[in-house]
Amino acid sequence: MARYEIRIKPSAVKELENLGTKKIRQKIVKCIQNLGKNPFSVGSRKLSGYDKYRVRIGDYRILYTVEAARLIVHLIKISHRKDVYR
Template sequence: MGIIYQIGYLEGVDTEDLPSLPKTIRLRVQKAIEKRLTIIPDKVGEALSHKWVGYFRLRVGDYRVIYLIDNSEHMVKIAAIGHRKEIYKRSPE
């Protein structure tokens, strides 16, 4: 079995982004983060470009989880969660 990555949230994501999602979407997003990003975060997501260079995205229906990977600490840092039409309008933290 491979390395297990820990999940962390940048400021505001777990207190603002997650609670603002509809309950069914929130549960789907949390399940996707736990199941997919803890094992091979660089393989399940797609690398982003432009102002989000260095970040990855995970698709969960019409919602996106934007994250960074810290391989030295085996940590995935969730930077933003939101609807696909709105999430990329935000600035990276």
């Protein structure tokens, strides 16, 4: 399977830098790396009514879109579950 290119919005980078503990940030970075291998993995879910997907890491969520034809994953938002869908 081909690797997907990961593109992260600047606002998502800032959100990642401001997240809770270092341990959580490390888990999120590892999850982002795994999205490059397979953005449709078991832990991902398509958001109903949108062309977006989400992945859960504890109380945090990563929202992203996938351009399958171009093998690109666009990370849109990384935030706590209470704030991510707003």
